[in-house]
């Protein structure tokens with residue numbers, strides 16, 4: 118690989134800068150053109166004018182130049198005669214639409230050209246003639262930028278990666294993929310990107326997506342994918358880039374059906390929220406499972422045993438039976454009076470109709486709507502037999518007749534899903550009937566509320582109850598399915614939560630991202646096969662990512678010591694980072710713990726980048742006070758770090774998915790003890806240990822968990838007194 122830094126005579130870089138300047142001018146022109154569009158006369162109605170206007174506004178926003186990133190980050194030169202459009206072994210898609218996907222109307226898909234050089238960037242830019250200056254990274258023609266290799270060059274002669282500072286090009290790196298004389302080696306630009314000190318929200322990785330990540334990003338829209346990956350292997354990044362890719366490749370379809378990103382909590386969503394807009398995708402909804410199922414006011418929490426049971430898939434059947442129990446087979450006939458005539462439908466005929474609807478397995482609400490029409494049809498048949506000639510309008514009128522309505526109400530009463538769940542959790546007899554043979558009497562007792570609730574507004578709803586209400590709602594009327602759902606930190610969901618997500622992509626597809634070793638809920642999934650079954654996607658492909666981009670080598674090796682206890686079947690992550698990272702473990706007397714932690718934070722602040730002080734939730738108040746007393750202002754997780762405010766105090770329960778340049782970890786044993794059992798505690802600790810990008814300082818007074826303490830050395834860190842450290846500390 119040839120590496121170049123800019124020099125005074127660096128003509129190639131100057132030429133690239135000139136192309137960048139020309140591309141910027143072209144982008145400005147595209148934006149000006151969009152801004153000048155007069156939409157007043159093009160739409161037939163006021164509503165469609167609004168839609169077009171909103172579309173144009175979105176386009177104008179998406180065409181904004183990013184101040185801190187150049188318009189392109191790579192270049193591909195194809196061998197002569199092998200540009201897209203030439204007859205050569207590109208895949209079908211590439212030949213059809215070299216710059217764009219099949220079903221978008223972006224301006225970049227129109228022409229099949231024999232170009233040999235493509236600049237790859239975050240968005241498409243074309244000149245005044247419509248010729249591409251920069252090709253979108255998601256276009257088929259860009260794919261070899263991520264996938265071509267010496268073994269499979271895909272007709273790429275030259276792959277050039279650009280380094281930048283702010284929005285300017287400052288370096289480039291060339292790979293002549295077909296030159297046997299050239300040595301291949303790791304990319305310095307990739308290393309620089311990975312090792313860059315972190316501050317602020319999560320950034321996109323579009324310039325450095327790795328081949329195994331790209332395969333997931335560009336997997337077909339119809340297939341569901343599940344990604345198991347150790348901490349920092351890029352699962353979140355891959356999931357977000359996959360949404361951006363799918364929106365590009367199937368824009369019309371997904372605009373109609375919708376996409377959704379689901380994360381574990383608001384701090385996490387806040388951390389990732391700018392990635393998709395930076396990729397030009399401004400309209401993707403991001404939410405949590407709790408918000409998705411917030412049909413009742415959640416004001417209480419379950420004991421773990423109750424939450425596990427309420428999240429168990431058996432509850433779906435309990436609910437189905439409880440709902441089914443609302444249907445009462447008729448004992449009375451239905452008599453419809455029209456004019457001077459009376460039409461009588463006997464009870465056994467009504468029973469047959471009801472049974473037929475039950476057997477068809479329709480949603481409760483849909484069947485309830487169908488029943489009046491069935492009754493009306495039976496009345497119509499009788500009218501015809503009596504010589505009348507009723508039409509559809511008569512059938513509709515009969516269906517609305519008060520006697521029919523009353524019969525339907527008695528047989529198939531309307532059901533409020535929240536009230537149904539409320540009754541189930543309040544009424545031991547109702548629950549016993551619905552749970553017979555499914556939940557043991559003890560299990561039933563565990564989930565029943567201590568006191569029957571009086572109303573939906575005042576009931577002591579928990580998050581798990583809200584998921585039951587969501588299931589009940591779906592039994593009554595089908596939940597709308599989206600085109601694609603990305604579910605991050607998926608290991609933490611209960612079977613009932615998987616079902617809630619699954620029904621939101623029942624006719625679409627899902628990307629499931631997670632790490633079994635980071636499962637910290639009492640109901641976290643034991644296997645992806647099981648999770649996928651509950652989601653309704655048993656055939657999804659399970660991929661594994663093992664290359665770690667976040668955690669330094671020594672830190673991930675230290676954290677991986679916990680794997681035998683928390684997920685023995687998983688492969689430890691490797692670290693692709695060259696720097697081993699700063700890593701220290703220090704034991705201090707218990708009365709000095711808090712002061713030492715504050716000191717470690719102050720020391721960490723000497724470095725560039727964000728600092729995360731991670732501590733057991735129970736330690737947060739004491740640390741808040743200590744930081745304030747020490748004059749160290751700090752943020753809460755989810756608040757954006759900046760060069761001015763870099764220290765965040767993170768309760769261990771909220772650390773998942775986040776990362777900080779330097780992490781100070783307070784008292785690991787308190788993190789473990791904060792959880793109901795040891796395995797969950799060690800998993801929580803594993804999450805906390807794997808948040809660091811450049812350095813981790815563990816400060817403890819209580820003994821470390823055995824697996825961490827084993828095989829440690831006694832060397833103190835530079836500048837520290839060895840007397841402070843016990844023989845079980847590991848210090849580098």
Ligand SMILES: Nc1ncnc2c1ncn2[C@@H]1O[C@H](COP(=O)(O)OP(=O)(O)OP(=O)(O)O)[C@@H](O)[C@H]1O
Pocket residue numbers: 310311320321322325326327330346347348349350351352353354355632666667773774775776807
């Ligand atoms: N190909 C890549 N190039 C550069 N940086 C990358 C790449 N892949 C991932 N990263 C970076 O590595 C870090 C970890 O990525 P990410 O948060 O997506 O990992 P994760 O697998 O979701 O981790 P966790 O399991 O801890 O939530 C992020 O800073 C991300 O930007």
